[in-house]
Amino acid sequence: MLESRNRATRVAPFPLATETIGRVAIAPLPPRTRLSLRLRPAAAADVGAVAGLSLDMPITATRAADGRRALRLGPDEWLLLADADEAEELTALVTAGLAGTFHALVDVSHRSCGLAVTGAGAGAALNAGCPLDLSPKAFPIGTATRTVLAKTEILLARLDADAFEVECWRSWADYLRGFLLEAARGL
């Protein structure tokens, strides 16, 4: 058995403090389970749902159930999100649900890290570096997409009118946070 002092602990790339600048608050998201699911579009339509999460939905849409979310990022790509301690369980459920169907399921929980960007200025701050139309009509609540923020690739999801989640690959964390803080100061 390992001695407890040798048991590794998680270290997130973002500082834990929430920064509030004007009408924008930037806070780290807690660690979570992220599974990248790749599946042929036709198979997704046949399967319909897996682990209680619907897969048959428009690209950039989100479906949520039991605290888990499925984000359709492309014709053959979904990101499944769940609490940090659910990776094994969700992996087993999805693998079982897709038995016999060609798919790829890869745990990427540690690949990314996220920030919650909230407040009345959240959309404008994101638009400092993200060229997407973030109006409620063009980017309604529940939209999630891979896009760019200045010089980084991000995953952008809208949870509420003034609440977004932004994820980047973890080595870009300093840049992402620094850019969003500067964007908030520039509003």
Next chain:
Amino acid sequence: MSRQPFRLAQGGRIDRSRTLAIRFDGETYGGFAGDTVASALLANGVHLMGRSFKYHRPRGLLSVGTDEPNALLRVDRGPGRVDPNNRAGAVEAVDGLVTGSQNRWPSLAFDVGAVNDVLSPVFVAGFYYKTFMWPRAFWDRVYEPVIRAAAGLGVAPADPDPDRYAHRHAHCDVLIVGAGPAGLAAALAAARSGKRVMLVDEQAEPGGALLHDVTSTIDGVPAQEWVARTIAALDAHESVVVLPRTTAFGYYNHNHVALVERITDHLPASETREAPRERLWQVRAAEVVLATGAHERPLVFADNDRPGIMLAESLRVLVNRYAVAPGREIVIATTGSSAYTAAADLKAAGLTVTVVDARLAADCVADTAFAADRGITVLPGHTIVGSKGRRRVSGLIVAPLRADGSVGPRRTLPCDCVGMSGGWTPAVHLFSQSRGKLAYDAARDAFLPATHAQAERSAGACAGDMALAACLAAGFAAGAAAAGLEETRTFAASPTRTGFQPMRVLPTDADPGRVRAFIDFQNDVTAKDLKLAVREGFHSIEHVKRYTTTGMATDQGKTSNMNALGLVAGLLDTELPRVGTTTFRPPYTPVTFGALVGPGKGALFEPVRKTPIDGWAEARGAVFEPVSLWRRAWYFPKAGEDMHAAVARECRAVREGVGIFDASTLGKIEVVGPDAAEFLNRMYVNGWSKLAPGKCRYGLMLKEDGYILDDGVVARMADDRFHVTTTTGGAPRVLTLMEDYLQTEWPDLDVFLTSVTEQWAVIALQGPRARAVLAPLVADIDLSNEALPHMSVREGFVCGVPARLMRVSFTGELGYEVNVPADYGLAVWEALWAAGQAHGVTPYGTETMHVLRAEKGFIIVGQETDGTVTPDDVGLGGMVSKVKPDFVGKRSLARPDLVAPGRKQLVGLETEDPHERLDEGAQVVRDPSAPLPVPMLGHVTSSYFSPACGRTIALALVADGRARMGETVHVTTMAGFARATIRDTVFVDAEGVRVHARES
């Protein structure tokens, strides 16, 4: 401080309750809130504002607008906040603002450079091309440095800019550029749709020309009242955004329009509150309405550039908007009607006005009657043949035009200010940038929007409509149509005096060869220069422009293009459009670098990617090096160590004990699916079908041209799952290439690719004691040689976290690469570090990694390879499968030049002097005394001091190298040549026993 002797007693949109003071060339001048620098200086009688570009002639304000070519000022807002080339009429006066003139020495009033004006007969068009031809060598060393030192207007700032600049992307349904009558009417119409409307205008407040219109009414109310009501109506719409002080400067594809919003320059420093100085907007608009107005043309006559000679409409702006008398005794010189409105307003303000109209009396009857009603003297049928004065105009020399076209006797009209009007040029710059095609309208002597390339409409003066009512109606219709409404309406508006007779150069009785009549004020191009260019055979306006530089200054010829085009057409006796027209390019007006850069400076200039272990290395004093966007620990110097000593120590530690290395930046791709092995067979030169799960193999990947693209170890985790590693820098391009092939060539393969570069932190433990350090922290993996031999992989737990543990080595020693989920990377590293203390574990960086692999003859893609190197060139030809039917690059490997003898091959080099370290990139020759150019055999690719060998070692690509073992060659050095012997590439442990650690 002077007391503004030329400020009118009443009127204007200035706030007389808020005084301010600005400085210009060391003097302090008073003004009011609402002034520009130009209006404040003129209120104080300051007309001399600059020296011209080439001849250093005294110059004053020509235009109050952004088309100003002369009055370009240095504006100083404090350290780092110094900007050159600000147009005086576009800079809002702020209390305490420091400004200065440019292009003069020692002072504005006495400028040594004015000698150029005396020498002007020498500085003809094409002067540089004709003069600095010979001797040839003088160009680089003498002519160009001297010309560069003498040329240019303002001085570029040298200090870092402390201001913040912001960026913003925005989307709207209708973007309206210009908030004059047409733009405001367009916004009114579009706003009714409820769609998202943006109205932007470069001036401090919306209104455009209506801001200086004190006589017109619109729908029964005074024009300025109509502006106020319209803005209030627009403000009531939540979906309408009005941005003043915002210039649309670039019109790109898909209605992508770039704007720059000036946010703080008009505020005193105490009120800026760290707001950004400027904001660059990138707007994507479904529809664009251009309502950008028109620019007035100067008249071209001798000495038309004296301070005090301005555009007629600018005089009207100064009087009506800024309550400034540009002079007391004013002559309006014109070939059109609009100048009479200016004359009337000047007269109404109590100034003495005379009008000189170059049109024949019969052609301006209505205008002269209008003037007569107001007691203004008009001299119709008179040309202007010159001006008097030096630093300020003191008289205008006019002469009657006789019926036969000859010029009658001269007379001088004393004056202290001249307003000239040669007609109007629609501002079609943005339309032209949108790739729309212009057509020449002879009746209006203007290029007008004709063929539209994007979802765009032009309305108002920029489309040729100069009358107020027409502008309003056209603007409204354009705004409605852009918003998808089929609405039109008429506006009751005062009539506008429009129409002009274009005269490119006013007739004169003087020798045309001696007349200095300026066409392009900013680049100091005269009518004489254009005539010379045409005479020398330049007939296309594109050639004339480049030869004379007309229209090529920072104002892009806003005031000069039509006069230049018309003159050239007249000289060639051809129609104006046949000479061509100008292609306008962004930016419409100059844009600060700050706005373009935005937040992308300092730490945000370029992302620096950091591994989970980066902070540990930083705390240990690591020196970093950039590898693509990553920063990697280069070496870990101890106190007093230089790089050489640190690397030598790190190398010895790995060979004799154990080293720990952060390899997290390695690219990683998870290849999953029943066809995964087949997919890798097609991507790599070597085969994968027989690799058993739990085993690793080194893979080599080519481009289609047969040259090495990337390499890395691939681990088979399961029948249908591979863990592929790539080089750090190659990760994105390898994944892209793989996706490209998968999606476009082999969509039938059941394979998906997922980047896991950042999922896994990778900790390399290398050295004879690596197993001893690792073993206590591994729960369920047998680390013995039998269970986990070299080039194998297991999944298990390290420090209690799930890990992919590979036994691989890039050092030639017993080695492991511990892959753990990235958030655990630091903790596992620290645990290994702690466990390794008993074994003398040493952290090492990329430099030591490079030395250790070179000692083993392992290549680094991008160091031993340069995009022209095949597997056989680096001695890896044996890896290339001869049984696979195909793989990327296979066909190219059979190309004649890739199989021909004489290719450069990778070899080892040992210098005669064991302490001499060759330069990487140095050339290898056989005979250094051979006549120049000495034939080159190849070059050094890697070179280090090797502690294990006790000497320097090098790798080199040498022609037929493998056939030259033992040959002596010569390698270039900074001092000459070094002798070296060619040998094989493996310097340490040629038998390869250490990596298998069989003795343990």
